Amino acid sequence: MENNFDSLIGKYPYPRKIRHHASSNLYIPINQLKVVDEFYPPLIPKEIVAESFLNKKAPNVMDIGCGKSKFLFRYAFGNPQDNILGIEVRRLLAEWAQEVTTQEQIPNTWVFWYTAVNGLDFIQESSIDKVFYFFPDPWPKQRQQRRRLFSVEFLADIYKVLKPKGKLYLATDCDYVHDFHLQTLKKSGHYEYNTPIETEWNLPKTNKEEFCIEKNIPIFRLICSPKK
Ligand SMILES: C[S@@+](CC[C@H](N)C(=O)[O-])C[C@H]1O[C@@H](n2cnc3c(N)ncnc32)[C@H](O)[C@@H]1O
Numbered sequence: 492m493e494n495n496f497d498s499l500i501g502k503y504p505y506p507r508k509i510r511h512h513a514s515s516n517l518y519i520p521i522n523q524l525k526v527v528d529e530f531y532p533p534l535i536p537k538e539i540v541a542e543s544f545l546n547k548k549a550p551n552v553m554d555i556g557c558g559k560s561k562f563l564f565r566y567a568f569g570n571p572q573d574n575i576l577g578i579e580v581r582r583l584l585a586e587w588a589q590e591v592t593t594q595e596q597i598p599n600t601w602v603f604w605y606t607a608v609n610g611l612d613f614i615q616e617s618s619i620d621k622v623f624y625f626f627p628d629p630w631p632k633q634r635q636q637r638r639r640l641f642s643v644e645f646l647a648d649i650y651k652v653l654k655p656k657g658k659l660y661l662a663t664d665c666d667y668v669h670d671f672h673l674q675t676l677k678k679s680g681h682y683e684y685n686t687p688i689e690t691e692w693n694l695p696k697t698n699k700e701e702f703c704i705e706k707n708i709p710i711f712r713l714i715c716s717p718k719k
């Protein structure tokens with residue numbers, strides 16, 4: 492296994508036709524849909540989660556909405572003791588990350604094609620050290636806002652899977668999404684949260700974060716601790 496993911500990036504071009512936003516059904520829980528077609532990602536059976544990783548261990552870190560997965564791979568290469576599970580609703584991107592994992596025999600990454608609106612029941616309770624939720628799609632228009640994954644229910648799902656000393660990391664480049672995160676955290680009541688100082692963050696960059704840094708776009712970050 493290479494110890495530096497960045498040296499591999501050019502070897503695996505991203506799929507050409509990644510739809511920016513997939514069909515609106517993908518953001519609706521399966522039990523609220525009348526028709527579930529083959530474009531809707533399957534639920535994840537609990538039994539296959541640890542089996543999916545080449546090292547056959549269960550995940551202790553999650554990246555929800557991992558997108559083009561640079562962060563996920565960088566994190567995995569820098570933290571070989573951790574197993575990081577990515578969740579991504581865009582099928583081609585999830586499959587791209589599975590291909591990189593398989594071809595490079597990376598023991599500690601796996602990415603499921605899945606929509607996180609269906610919850611995290613496939614993860615063992617109190618088993619996760621870190622959940623990353625970075626640069627979610629902002630869905631700025633009123634009629635789109637129900638597509639946002641971040642909600643009191645989503646925070647309850649994360650609360651359940653986090654260890655008592657686990658952490659939820661949030662980042663966004665949109666001030667209104669940041670405000671929405673703060674309001675939803677307050678409503679949830681399950682977390683203490685703070686804006687981290689730079690040394691507290693110390694994490695690899697995501698694809699979107701690199702874009703923001705290049706364009707000088709400010710980033711809003713939060714670290715949330717479950718009150719357990
Ligand atoms: C703007 S991208 C950011 C990707 C990555 N975290 C980064 O920082 O570069 C947001 C990602 O979240 C994914 N996403 C949105 N809703 C999702 C859901 N319900 N379940 C899983 N992934 C979702 C999108 O497909 C997209 O890849």
